[in-house]
Amino acid sequence: MLEKVLRTLEFDKIKNQLMEFASSALGAAKVKQLVPSSSFEEVVLMHEETDEAASVIRLKGNVPLAGIHDIRPHVKRSEIGGILSPQDFVQIASTMHASRVIKKFIDDVVEQDAIQIPILAEKADRMAVLTPLEHEIRNAIDDNGEVLDSASPELRNIRNQSRTNEARVREKLEGYIRSSNAAKMLSDAIITIRNDRYVIPVKQEYRSHYGGIVHDQSSSGQTLFIEPQSVVQLNNQLRELRMKEQEEIDKILQQLSQEIAAVSHELFQIVGVLAELDFLFAKARFGKSIKASKPRINDQGIVRLYKARHPMLPIEEAVANDIIIGDDYSTIVITGPNTGGKTVTLKTIGLSTLMAQAGLQIPALDGSEIAVFKQVFADIGDEQSIEQSLSTFSSHMVNIVDILKNVDHESLVLFDELGAGTDPQEGAALAISILDEVYHRGAKVIATTHYPELKAYGYNREGVVNASVEFDIETLSPTYKLLIGVPGRSNAFEISKRLGLNDDVIQNARSYIGTDTNKVEKMIASLEESRKLAEDEEKEASELLKSAEKLHKDLQKQMIEFYETRDSLFEKAEQKAAKLVDAAKDEAEDIIKNLRQMQMEKNAEIKEHELIEARKRLEDAAPNLPKSKKTAAKAQTKHELSPGDEVKVLSFNQKGHLVERVSSKEWQVQIGIMKMKVNESDLEFIKSQQPKVETRPVATVKGRDFHVSLELDLRGERYENALLRVEKYLDDAVLAGYPRVSIIHGKGTGALRQGVQEYLKNHRNVKRTRFGEAGEGGSGVTVVELK
Structure with a gap:
């Protein structure tokens, strides 16, 4: 580069x-x-x-x-x-x-x-x-760079001798500073060091009293730092020990250095x-x-950036745009006014390309794709060369000449304000010619321009598309949103009107604009109006869809709760009635028992068959309570159920047909437009299936028939939106009766893949999951088996 x-x-x-x-x-x-x-x-x-x-x-x-x-x-x-x-x-x-x-x-x-x-x-x-060498170093040298006694036995022995000798020197010198005449002869009662030898500060006039060696004196000359004769020998020994210590340290450091070299x-x-x-x-x-993601890399010159941001702008301020080039078209011409964000768009794709080719993740959504270009060329900004006395136009042309010398089909070229800085008519013609030349070389080109002549450029040439940066007339400010396929239009008249310019002046100005220009401006205005209307309708439809889905789920939940509550009340009533009947039977048995006893005691004329008939009448008198639907289902003659049988779902009091057995105790039942799993104990057999021409079932949801795809593509989706789409898709797939579906999440950074995997682990309708085989998309696809 x-x-x-x-x-x-x-x-x-x-x-x-x-x-x-x-x-x-x-x-x-x-x-x-x-x-x-x-x-x-x-x-x-x-x-x-x-x-x-x-x-x-x-x-x-x-x-x-x-x-x-x-x-x-x-x-x-x-x-x-x-x-x-x-x-x-x-x-x-x-x-x-x-x-x-x-x-x-x-x-x-x-x-x-x-x-x-x-x-x-x-x-x-x-x-x-x-590790052994590391420990050896740490045993010899501490974190402050001091050689430890443990570095070698010789060093420990030398330092022990030095400490003993030093203690003896201090002991003798302390005897001097504690003597009765110390206050008179010494400047201060302290032991200090001069020339690496222990000395005491003696007043000038008492020098001869201590003898020994003078090592230093104070600036006034009144104090001499004297090493008394009695400690000279000890200091000499201490100095020798210190020299031995340094020799041993050098030996240790040399040994460690040799081990490092090894x-x-x-x-x-x-x-x-x-x-x-x-x-x-x-x-x-x-x-x-910067909330970046791993892009897919290709060598076909295709760039697909979804919700791409300029990496140098704060995340909360940067406007995310979709930028696509290299597939259906290889040239994008962005028109529109200044300060609208055209240059930022150029730098976004240029910098994202450089980052990707340097192994950096890019500030765009998962699923974005970047091509590897042999060269990236950019002519951006005002680059006047004072040294060469070049104008803005000349400076740009010098860059463009260099670009045209080297550009080929493996290049990405970025032109900012192509042809600017000279006569508008000549500049526009030159810009078109340069774009044609680079386009014929096979390079991918994104160019910005002010010239209205280039607005029609994309309509006259295959592989070229117009684009613009949106401008809000109401707020008189750009939105920085890139609109591919819609050329930019001049907003001078609208802005002037909003700022209070007289209508007559504006209308007079309009009269100087050519008919063709007016037609182009009206066409662009119509495109922008249609786009905004489509976006509003899409947003409204999305909100209605979410509301309908929520209502559907709420109604389904309330319906299930209602039937469960009803069955619970029925069962309680049955239990209460059964207790009353049992109590009545017990009382009747007591009566019969008493009658028998009376018969035995009083020899009454009561025949046995009359007692039996009396008990029979008591039993017949008991109320015949209807059994609950679940109880009736259990009491009915056992029938071997099979797919296609017509059955009655007791808890819903609805008829349906068996689709397939889900488990040993559950069946999937088609009830009208809905499919649901029902426990076999909640089913009552009605009749077996009748021979009929097989038709393919069509999944129906929300009152309208539609085909549920066998795969869901999440590439380019944000994490939260992706999980919402997965939830809805799995419900639709279960209703459609699919045993297996595929979810395409891409490889990317793995965040979306991991999130989807975690969600599927806990989903009620998921039996098991696996990554796709080599021919199915590999780890970029999760295959889901449904219950």
Whole structure:
């Protein structure tokens, strides 16, 4: 890519934002080197890497990348026999530790969270584990760069001797500063150090009293810092011990440096992998910050951006637009007034292309698609060259000449205000000629212009489409919404009228406009009015559809609740009546029992058959209560049900036909226009199916017949809208009696795919799910088996 194009499209600002997400200087250095690639295979690989990092960020929220240092200079110095400083070893040990932590983190993600991240896992496997050497360094040097006593037995012994000797020196000197004449002879009762030797501050006049060596004096000359003769030998011994200590430290550092040199290859490998991982996770965190998604990559020159935003604009302020080029048409000509957002649209597609070819996710919806171009050319903005004394027009023409020298069918070309800065008639003619030339080269072109002559350009040439940026006459401000297929129209007269210009002046101005121009303006106005009307009607229809669906669900729910309540009341009434009848029977039995007893005791003339007849009459007198529908169903003669049988659904008191057995206890029943699952105990057999000509059932919903597709395409949908569509689609598919359907969510970042999978796991009508086979769309499609 040309450096000038990267600068024009502000790719450097994207890199500056990306650099803020790097965790180390290694990652920041990789960001500085980042440039878009023109290799299709390389771009695809970069997006796979970024997508894996984004998946980890989405799952874990953060990645442990602290403590990484660029230790390559230290390792190189050890290779040539140099001795590293303690601080160098602190950075080396910290980097070793960081590599172990991130390696374990990635391994845990693969094993425990079952995420497929083969690229990151392969990078982590390339890092050697140097735990013994790391521990050896930490046992010898602390985090502040101090060599520890535990570094070697010799060092510990030397330091013990030094501490003992130092204590003896201090003890002798403290004897001097505590003596009775110390207040008179000493300037201050303290022990201090000069030239690495312990001394005491003695007044000038008492110098001879202490003898020894004078190491320093105060600025006034009244105080001498004297090492008394009695401690000279001890100080000499202490100095010798310190020299031995330094020799031992040098020996320890040399030994560690040699060990570092022995594993230099592994350390260089660790640093390289850590730089790559930091860079990848920086790209993933940057993508998350701008709500970006992974685009599909192609090498056919096709760009489909859905709800794309300019990445440099705040998310809440940026207007999202659909930008499509390279399929039905290869040239877009955007017309309209200044400050309408035409240049922002150019930069959005240009910068999104550069970001995608650099392996960065783009600020657009899932399902967006980007082509890999060999070259991206851009002539945007006022680039007058003062040094060359070039005008605006000349400056643009210099760029255009360079573009025409190099452009081909694998190029994306962006022209801003093509032909501006010169005579309008000549500029328009030149703009048309330049567009024709680039179009015939096979390049993909997006151009903005003021010239009205170019409004008809898209109608006269195949593969060219007009576009404009919407302008709201009521508020006198642009909406920044891109309208592909509708050329921009001049709003000068409308704006002038809104601002209070006299109608006579406006009408007079209109008379100077040619008939053809007026026709074009009226046509554009009609197109805009039709588009707005269609959008309003679509919105109204969508709201009515949602309202009808909600009403349908509410009525269905209330109907089920009503029948359940009715059956419950029937059952309670039956139970109450049964208790009353049982009580009456018990009482009758008591009466008969008493009669028998009377017969035995009084030898009354009561015949046995008369008692039996009396009991029979009592039983016949009991009320004959109707059984509940469910009870009647259980009591009826068992009939082996089969698909096509006419049955009665007792809970709804409705007739229907059996469609198929869903489980051992449930059937799917067609009741009028509805299909529903019903328990077999709630069915009453009426008659078997009659032979008839087989017809294909048609799913019906909301009182109108329509065919339910076997697949649902969610690509380009936002997460929440996608789940709403899945819910409605599954209900329609169940009503249509489909055993299996497909949901196309695309691969993308995996967010939509994961959301759909989670939703399907808990859906009442879903039996099982799986990803599509190779010929079915792979992991971009979920195949759903319905109950």
